[in-house]
Amino acid sequence: MGEVKKMIEARKLxxxxxxxxxxxxxxxxxxxxxxxxxxxxxxSGKSTLLRCLNFLEMKNSGDILIEDKSIDPKKSDLNKVxxxxxxxxxxxxxxPHKSVLENVIEGPTQVKGTSKRQAIxxxxxxxxxxxxxxxxDVYPEKLSGGQKQRVAIARSLAMRPDIMLFDEPTxxxxxxxxGEVLETMKALAKEGMTMVVVTHEMGFAxxxxxxxxxxxxGKIVERGTPSDLxxxxxxxxxxxFLSSIL
Amino acid sequence: xxIDFIHYLGHLWEVFIESxxxxxxATVLTLxxxxxxxxxxxxxxLFFALLKTTGVKVLVWIxxxxxxxxxxxxxxxxxxxxxxxLSYGPLQISGFWSAALGLAFHxxxxxxxxxxxxxxxxxxxxxxxxxxxxxxxxxxxxxxILPQALRRALPPLGNQFIIGLKDSSLAAFVxxxxxxxxxxxxxxxxxxxxxxxxxxAVYYLILxxxxxxxxxxxxxxxxxxx
Ligand SMILES: Nc1ncnc2c1ncn2[C@@H]1O[C@H](COP(=O)(O)OP(=O)(O)OP(=O)(O)O)[C@@H](O)[C@H]1O
Ligand SMILES: [Mg+2]
Numbered sequence: 001m002g003e004v005k006k007m008i009e010a011r012k013l014x015x016x017x018x019x020x021x022x023x024x025x026x027x028x029x030x031x032x033x034x035x036x037x038x039x040x041x042x043x044s045g046k047s048t049l050l051r052c053l054n055f056l057e058m059k060n061s062g063d064i065l066i067e068d069k070s071i072d073p074k075k076s077d078l079n080k081v082x083x084x085x086x087x088x089x090x091x092x093x094x095x096p097h098k099s100v101l102e103n104v105i106e107g108p109t110q111v112k113g114t115s116k117r118q119a120i121x122x123x124x125x126x127x128x129x130x131x132x133x134x135x136x137d138v139y140p141e142k143l144s145g146g147q148k149q150r151v152a153i154a155r156s157l158a159m160r161p162d163i164m165l166f167d168e169p170t171x172x173x174x175x176x177x178x179g180e181v182l183e184t185m186k187a188l189a190k191e192g193m194t195m196v197v198v199t200h201e202m203g204f205a206x207x208x209x210x211x212x213x214x215x216x217x218g219k220i221v222e223r224g225t226p227s228d229l230x231x232x233x234x235x236x237x238x239x240x241f242l243s244s245i246l
Numbered sequence: 247x248x249i250d251f252i253h254y255l256g257h258l259w260e261v262f263i264e265s266x267x268x269x270x271x272a273t274v275l276t277l278x279x280x281x282x283x284x285x286x287x288x289x290x291x292l293f294f295a296l297l298k299t300t301g302v303k304v305l306v307w308i309x310x311x312x313x314x315x316x317x318x319x320x321x322x323x324x325x326x327x328x329x330x331x332l333s334y335g336p337l338q339i340s341g342f343w344s345a346a347l348g349l350a351f352h353x354x355x356x357x358x359x360x361x362x363x364x365x366x367x368x369x370x371x372x373x374x375x376x377x378x379x380x381x382x383x384x385x386x387x388x389x390x391i392l393p394q395a396l397r398r399a400l401p402p403l404g405n406q407f408i409i410g411l412k413d414s415s416l417a418a419f420v421x422x423x424x425x426x427x428x429x430x431x432x433x434x435x436x437x438x439x440x441x442x443x444x445x446x447a448v449y450y451l452i453l454x455x456x457x458x459x460x461x462x463x464x465x466x467x468x469x470x471x472x
């Protein structure tokens with residue numbers, strides 16, 4: 001085994017929107033194969049943190065390291081970085097003018113230069129894995145929310161990312177569709193995917209995550225294993241938040 | 247009274263048939279002028295719409311200035327400026343081309359606004375999805391945003407094409423023998439102005455009708471492939 005590899009790390013990360021200080025000296029890292037769940041009230045900065053990690057949003061100060069390499073947005077090719085860091089959105093953001101299969105092969109063929117034949121072959125395997133092998137020719141509008149999100153996961157996986165970020169992947173779904181998406185994510189975690197997940201699905205967090213971080217007003221105020229953090233929170237703010245959502 | 251009206255319709259029909267040849271030639275010219283100017287205008291419009299969406303100050307300013315100039319001056323003035331600017335002086339471009347370019351310059355500004363609106367109507371999530379799989383911003387625009395925006399732009403574009411078709415009548419004033427020019431020339435020669443004007447209106451109506459069909463056909467076609 002030897003040392004554990006840090007897949008992604010933030011050091012003293014700060015982010016402002018105008019005068020609004022949204023991320024305050026964020027420090028955290030995710031080890032390879034680990035799943036980290038981020039919880040926190042609305043507006044606490046969870047999405048902003050995820051978006052800074054793949055440079056959809058630019059930090060104001062601090063460092064972001066991917067596999068121990070500090071990424072300087074001015075010098076690094078961010079498009080390359082984003083290929084390694086997959087992202088799944090709350091509202092799926094599938095490409096509505098493309099079929100399910102076309103959604104999944106878009107990245108490999110257009111960004112990686114994979115041949116179309118190879119990309120289709122890989123995409124079919126991925127769609128099979130997320131349980132949507134029969135939907136490859138369907139357009140997104142014909143899918144349920146849960147199916148859309150699974151396609152979005154397959155689209156992201158098609159880039160063979162080293163890390164996956166999930167921003168409330170189930171919160172736009174009808175309750176009966178949440179399970180199928182969580183199952184897909186659990187399977188991914190089992191395969192050893194490194195994941196950062198913003199979610200309020202406590203069952204998922206308990207079962208799958210290695211660490212839970214609680215964010216409050218732009219700071220990580222508490223972190224721990226799921227059982228520590230959920231059953232024995234130390235901070236008053238964490239206790240208050242947990243009792244408000246349970 | 248009613249009898250007179252029937253009589254006049256008969257007369258109108260006769261003149262319509264007699265003048266068919268010359269009006270068909272004029273229709274061809276109107277169509278060439280319209281298709282060419284709109285074709286060029288689409289590229290001008292796309293170009294300036296993209297300038298506006300870059301958010302780069304100078305580029306946005308250039309696009310806004312162009313749109314301001316076009317919207318702030320009458321089309322007939324623009325056509326004359328193009329005509330005297332391009333057909334006289336060193337360039338010696340034909341009257342047809344200077345009118346076509348003048349119309350393209352004009353329609354381009356309105357089409358730019360149509361494209362800009364359509365591009366901005368596509369949710370930010372689409373751009374983020376494209377970027378998050380590693381696409382460059384240009385590739386995201388080209389493969390993700392524009393294909394969706396163009397579909398959304400189609401109804402207002404169709405509208406602008408119709409306006410462009412009718413506005414091509416102003417090329418009469420720089421001497422092009424398009425439909426309106428032919429109708430006024432023939433009308434004054436035959437001392438039968440009204441009849442020829444009505445005939446020209448019929449030609450325009452038919453053209454607009456066909457164009458409307460074409461646009462709605464394309465819309466349906468695109469809707470099916472969704
Ligand atoms: N693009 C933006 N411009 C200005 N302010 C923003 C922007 N994005 C987010 N904010 C603000 O930053 C703060 C943090 O927002 P963020 O979306 O990261 O919160 P969140 O924890 O993800 O909340 P939620 O649970 O509602 O998704 C909020 O006050 C929000 O209004
Ligand atoms: Mg959020």
